[in-house]
Each structure stands twice: as structure tokens, then as C-alpha cells.
Amino acid sequence: SQQGEEDPQALSIQEGENATMNCSYKTSINNLQWYRQNSGRGLVHLILIRSNEREKHSGRLRVTLDTSKKSSSLLITASRAADTASYFCATSHYGGSQGNLIFGKGTKLSVKP
């Protein structure tokens, strides 16, 4: 399976701390995306990083991509209780059919106030 894998499966931190989630994948990608899902809701796109990029920032989010290790990380700085959610990485692979994304199983982040 090409499915990405997030690590850790669950993460619990205090408000104000940084949260780091990792994603590994198996075959070459043309981009990697991170999504967030609040409990019982749909997913919301956070950030997209292309295969020729190494780092990208958006507000308190920082995403890195290491194509040699086939891995990415999502860092949320100065976390807030409202960041409590599940976070998914999704990969777009060369030769993939018509723009499918392959989603990982997610990291469940709990930020305690």
C-alpha cells in the first residue's frame, strides 16, 4: 500500500507547547498535503508542499519535507486548546490516477488548557 503513516498515533501536550507530527510514505510524490479534522467533522486543508520544496510556513504551522527519507513533519508552535483535532498527511504520487490523494491514518492531538 502507498498509504502514508503518521507518527505518533496520539499526542497529548499542554497549551503553549509545540506539537510535532511525522508522516512517512513509500513511493515518490509530487506533493504532500496536511489536513486537520475536528471530531465528527470533515477534513480541512492546512498546507501543501511540493516535492521540490523543503520547508513551508503558514502562521503557526511549519511543514518540512525530506524526499530522500520519504518523510514529512508538521510542527504546530505555541499550541492552543483549539488545535485539538486529528491531523492527516496526504500524498499525491506520480502516476497516480487523476489526482487521487493517499491519506494516512492520522495523529490525534490533544492540547490541554
Next chain:
Amino acid sequence: DVKVTQSSRYLVKRTGEKVFLECVQDMDHENMFWYRQDPGLGLRLIYFSYDVKMKEKGDIPEGYSVSREKKERFSLILESASTNQTSMYLCASSLRATWTSGGKTQYFGPGTRLLVL
């Protein structure tokens, strides 16, 4: 703002019933997708469509069919619902992918939680 809507948030059906889940997007996206989400299994692609009347099977199409008669609307049909189809169903849409840029950002609806008794 892209809006993807799904016909129901919660649905309870009996085994053997025919179930229709409808998804509508308002951004003129070419691609539309149906996923199911189960604890511990993540999102799994059931079917997707890259144009009107065009469809492709995803990872788990068995027991499902789809219909895309209009660009903005993508329906998922459970021909004869079974208890193992109890799940959260998520619809998404995106612009058409390109070879160089790959899959585009997907916009998701709020989900339909289906319970089959």
C-alpha cells in the same frame, strides 16, 4: 469560499435498504470523491469522478455505486445496505490534477454518519 454539502449529517437505515448519499459542490471542480472513514483505518477511497458521467473505482468499491449526472453533484449509492457499511462517509471535491503539480487541494463536506441496523 468553497462549499461542499452533504445531504444528511446522520442517517439510520435497515439492512437491505437502498441508500443514497448526495454531495454538492459550488466551485465548479472537475474532481469529486467519496471516502469512508473508520476508526483505526483512516480514510479509504470508495469511488471518484473526474468529469460528468466519468467514474473510477477506489480502494473499496464493493457494495457501492456512484452517479455523476451534473458537474456539481456526486451521489453514492449503497445498493443493499449491510451492517459492515456503518461508517462515516466523506465527500470531497478538487480541481483537476496536472502531471506536474499532482493532486490538488481537496475540499471536504461535513460528513454523513450512517448507521445500518
